[in-house]
Amino acid sequence: MASMNRSQWGLAALAGALAWNFAGTTAEAQTPPGVLIVGQIAEPQSLDPHAVTAVNDFRILMNVYDGLVRYADGTLEVEPALASDWEISGDGLTYTFNLREGVQFHDGSDFDAESVVFNFERMLDEAHPYHDTGPFPLSFFFSAIEEVEALDSHTVEFTLNEPFAPFLSNLAYPTGLIASPAAIQEHGGDFGRNPSGTGAFRFEEWQSNTRVVVTRNADYWDGAPELEAVVFRPITDANTRVAEMLSGGIDVMVEVPPTSLNQFEGPGFTVHEQAGPHLWFLILNAKEGPFADKRVRQAANYAIDKRALVEDVLEGTATIAAGPTPAAFSWAYNEDLEPYPHDPERARKLLAEAGVEDAELTFLVTEGGSGMLDPIPMGTAIQSDLEAVGFNVRIETYEWNSFLGIVNPGLEGKGDMAQMSWMTNDPDTLPFLALRTEAFPEQGGFNSGYYSNPEVDELLEAARAATDQEERARLYKEMQEIVQEDAPWVFVANWKQNAVTSDRVKDFTLQPSFFLLLHDTVKN
Amino acid sequence: MNSYILKRLLSAVPVLLGITLVVFLIMSLIPGDPATAILGSYATAENVERLNRQLGLDRSLPEQYVIWLTNMLQGDFGRSFSLNRPVLDEVLDRFGATLILAGVSLVLCSIFGVVAGVISAARQYGLADKAITFAVLIGISIPSFFLGMMMILLFAIQLRWLPVSGMYSIYGGGDLPDLLRHLAMPALALSVVATGVIARLSRSAMLEVLRQDFVRTARAKGVPERRVIWRHALKAAMVSIIPVIGVQAGFVLSGAVYIEMVFQWPGVGRMLVEAILRRDLLLVQGGVVIVAACYVLFNLIVDVAQSLLDPRVKT
Numbered sequence: 001m002a003s004m005n006r007s008q009w010g011l012a013a014l015a016g017a018l019a020w021n022f023a024g025t026t027a028e029a030q031t032p033p034g035v036l037i038v039g040q041i042a043e044p045q046s047l048d049p050h051a052v053t054a055v056n057d058f059r060i061l062m063n064v065y066d067g068l069v070r071y072a073d074g075t076l077e078v079e080p081a082l083a084s085d086w087e088i089s090g091d092g093l094t095y096t097f098n099l100r101e102g103v104q105f106h107d108g109s110d111f112d113a114e115s116v117v118f119n120f121e122r123m124l125d126e127a128h129p130y131h132d133t134g135p136f137p138l139s140f141f142f143s144a145i146e147e148v149e150a151l152d153s154h155t156v157e158f159t160l161n162e163p164f165a166p167f168l169s170n171l172a173y174p175t176g177l178i179a180s181p182a183a184i185q186e187h188g189g190d191f192g193r194n195p196s197g198t199g200a201f202r203f204e205e206w207q208s209n210t211r212v213v214v215t216r217n218a219d220y221w222d223g224a225p226e227l228e229a230v231v232f233r234p235i236t237d238a239n240t241r242v243a244e245m246l247s248g249g250i251d252v253m254v255e256v257p258p259t260s261l262n263q264f265e266g267p268g269f270t271v272h273e274q275a276g277p278h279l280w281f282l283i284l285n286a287k288e289g290p291f292a293d294k295r296v297r298q299a300a301n302y303a304i305d306k307r308a309l310v311e312d313v314l315e316g317t318a319t320i321a322a323g324p325t326p327a328a329f330s331w332a333y334n335e336d337l338e339p340y341p342h343d344p345e346r347a348r349k350l351l352a353e354a355g356v357e358d359a360e361l362t363f364l365v366t367e368g369g370s371g372m373l374d375p376i377p378m379g380t381a382i383q384s385d386l387e388a389v390g391f392n393v394r395i396e397t398y399e400w401n402s403f404l405g406i407v408n409p410g411l412e413g414k415g416d417m418a419q420m421s422w423m424t425n426d427p428d429t430l431p432f433l434a435l436r437t438e439a440f441p442e443q444g445g446f447n448s449g450y451y452s453n454p455e456v457d458e459l460l461e462a463a464r465a466a467t468d469q470e471e472r473a474r475l476y477k478e479m480q481e482i483v484q485e486d487a488p489w490v491f492v493a494n495w496k497q498n499a500v501t502s503d504r505v506k507d508f509t510l511q512p513s514f515f516l517l518l519h520d521t522v523k524n
Numbered sequence: 525m526n527s528y529i530l531k532r533l534l535s536a537v538p539v540l541l542g543i544t545l546v547v548f549l550i551m552s553l554i555p556g557d558p559a560t561a562i563l564g565s566y567a568t569a570e571n572v573e574r575l576n577r578q579l580g581l582d583r584s585l586p587e588q589y590v591i592w593l594t595n596m597l598q599g600d601f602g603r604s605f606s607l608n609r610p611v612l613d614e615v616l617d618r619f620g621a622t623l624i625l626a627g628v629s630l631v632l633c634s635i636f637g638v639v640a641g642v643i644s645a646a647r648q649y650g651l652a653d654k655a656i657t658f659a660v661l662i663g664i665s666i667p668s669f670f671l672g673m674m675m676i677l678l679f680a681i682q683l684r685w686l687p688v689s690g691m692y693s694i695y696g697g698g699d700l701p702d703l704l705r706h707l708a709m710p711a712l713a714l715s716v717v718a719t720g721v722i723a724r725l726s727r728s729a730m731l732e733v734l735r736q737d738f739v740r741t742a743r744a745k746g747v748p749e750r751r752v753i754w755r756h757a758l759k760a761a762m763v764s765i766i767p768v769i770g771v772q773a774g775f776v777l778s779g780a781v782y783i784e785m786v787f788q789w790p791g792v793g794r795m796l797v798e799a800i801l802r803r804d805l806l807l808v809q810g811g812v813v814i815v816a817a818c819y820v821l822f823n824l825i826v827d828v829a830q831s832l833l834d835p836r837v838k839t
Contacts, residue, residue: 031694031695032695035695037694037695042798043607043798045606045607045608046607046608048608051608053562053563053566134578135575135578135579135605137559137562137563137566137571137575138563138566140566140571189608190608190609192608193608193609208607208614208617208618208790209618209790209794209795210690210691210692210694210790211694231694231695233690233694234788235689235788236785236788236794236798237785237786237788239673239786240676240688240689240785240786240787240788243673243676243677243680243681243688243689244688244689246681247680247681247684247687247688249687249688249689249690249694398555399556399801400556400801401555401556401557401560401561401801401803402554402555402556403556404556404560404561404567405555405556405557405560406555408560408567409569433566433568441569442569444568444569444570444571445568446568
């Protein structure tokens with residue numbers, strides 16, 4: 001054999017090193033039992049529950065912290081958590097909570113009425129010594145609070161400045177989670193990276209862009225969780241997330257793209273689905289242009305084939321929406337409401353009645369964004385449905401944040417219709433912020449299409465002041481009927497949250513709240 | 525030489541100042557602001573205003589720029605609101621990852637590119653030349669992110685040889701072999717285009733050199749052909765190859781943005797993409813300025829190296 005020269009030796013050594021590398025890893029490292037690896041869609045912003053807004057962060061937070069109340073398993077109805085029970089005064093202004101005794105934060109400090117007061121005052125009182133550890137973007141969830149007071153060590157009283165029925169469900173939202181005052185005092189602005197709560201898992205480690213690790217809280221007041229640890233991995237690229245799931249690099253994947261679902265149909269994976277309090281709709285400009293006429297707005301609702309959108313474009317990852325309130329709010333949802341059927345004939349007739357011919361529409365579409373599903377294919381499908389009944393639709397596409405910057409201040413002068421989606425925790429939120437006359441953009445609301453109906457305004461105000469749930473439900477159901485008839489929006493879809501788990505994961509369920517609760521989950 | 529380096533360093537100052545201004549303006553001009561990005565559906569005018577006040581974004585643009593610049597000159601790059609930590613900490617944390625990825629890719633593409641180019645030139649119009657030229661054409665034409673996805677499909681999902689993404693195993697690992705296994709695919713995918721470019725230019729540089737008198741002289745003296753090509757000719761050709769590698773370093777660094785997204789490499793590129801989508805102004809501005817500074821520095825090193833290799837380049 002001719003002697004190898006230096007470069008040939010080098011190549012041989014390199015090849016050998018690579019071969020050794022591969023040989024050592026024929027089966028890619030198996031994740032250990034009892035440790036659940038969750039593929040997240042992004043790096044968390046912070047683990048301070050009062051500082052964050054993203055569902056992605058909530059998925060971690062809900063396992064590390066508890067609130068005074070929480071949503072009962074599988075529902076959007078409130079049940080006791082850190083508060084064992086509560087009383088609401090007849091005028092709906094005073095809420096008195098009795099707190100669970102003997103609960104400790106992960107850092108060893110005691111949970112008591114003073115810690116509740118600390119949490120809310122930090123968020124709401126600009127003079128509070130730790131208010132500068134914010135910002136607290138969702139603190140307005142609690143803007144109805146006038147005063148929080150510790151009556152004794154385990155009783156706390158909230159006084160509201162007006163009756164505000166969504167108060168309890170807002171307390172069940174992540175913004176209402178209770179953090180350890182001692183940890184906030186110790187870490188100040190860095191508390192978000194050194195979180196401490198009372199939840200089923202205690203925070204262990206946060207390695208930027210690599211992982212957040214939480215471990216089992218053996219002393220959890222509601223029984224220690226089954227898992228030893230949970231690792232949250234941020235994987236921003238959806239294709240890479242799918243690849244990690246297929247290769248066994250993660251055990252749970254959330255927000256599976258519709259087009260990837262069929263890859264998980266075989267054995268080895270379970271697909272979970274759960275409809276949530278989400279609505280995907282089109283805002284119609286009721287102030288100017290063709291949609292100022294109610295008949296034209298109704299025509300758009302008839303013209304669009306929602307079944308095709310939901311089944312073909314979204315591959316069954318959503319259900320058809322009937323009105324402004326998602327069916328997931330089962331207690332407030334009007335069961336009698338039927339979605340607008342796909343009826344192009346009827347749409348053409350309505351347009352003829354309204355005297356609209358060859359109307360030009362500008363349609364604002366986004367490239368993607370929180371809860372927007374597959375906006376571009378949905379936009380083009382909607383465009384062709386509308387053109388089939390005689391509209392001429394011109395699409396303008398924007399990146400998500402630019403899109404919000406254009407749509408939120410109102411559609412006047414910019415377009416006739418825009419895509420939008422909302423995920424909320426109370427049936428009050430979306431219609432109150434986006435359908436009332438007082439919610440026009442110039443007044444700080446989200447009524448970007450300028451819909452106005454005094455009857456709806458009254459119903460929404462009354463529902464907010466009613467403390468009796470049945471009365472609230474009745475008012476919301478009436479509101480839904482009127483709004484559906486007025487058609488300020490095209491009601492399109494309610495997203496079903498989905499997740500895939502490997503066959504090593506048991507007892508995993510998705511919640512209608514879209515929170516990820518891992519207390520009972522097992523991994524073998 | 526020292527005065528040359530000093531002169532070059534001084535000329536980098538206006539470049540960097542220009543970059544700060546451009547980045548700042550672009551970030552201020554694109555629609556959508558940080559408060560809206562944070563608040564999402566809840567971005568009412570009132571909430572946005574309150575949050576802007578807390579973020580210090582209620583000041584005028586020139587005021588914001590001057591504050592940012594003066595703080596930065598004192599080493600304070602500000603705090604990223606989307607990550608809740610100092611910008612400098614975050615950028616430094618992630619810069620190492622990008623350097624490893626881009627550095628290894630650059631080494632790979634330099635070696636493969638030059639070797640392929642030299643072989644191609646030495647066997648001009650031969651079978652090896654045709655095969656390499658064809659492979660180079662394909663390499664240059666394939667988008668690196670697509671190649672990356674195809675590699676994941678084959679090596680990570682079908683064969684299960686390599687992990688899909690990340691820099692270290694999520695559980696256990698953390699040593700050099702672990703890093704190499706995670707690095708293999710992204711580094712290769714990132715180097716492919718640059719390899720093609722370097723191979724093409726190495727080929728033409730070599731062909732040019734091989735036609736020169738000193739090569740003929742060397743051959744006439746009876747120097748073995750292998751030695752003529754790899755010692756005499758290549759050394760002369762390196763003078764025109766090195767600047768090409770320098771330019772490719774810039775492409776590798778910017779290409780790293782895509783590759784870091786596909787392979788979820790925790791580097792600066794992915795950080796910038798995510799920061800832009802979140803309108804994290806300080807993180808984008810700080811990140812771009814630091815990357816630009818490194819790029820300027822790297823160009824300087826390439827120029828100095830070239831002047832050392834070729835005395836004809838004026839220093």
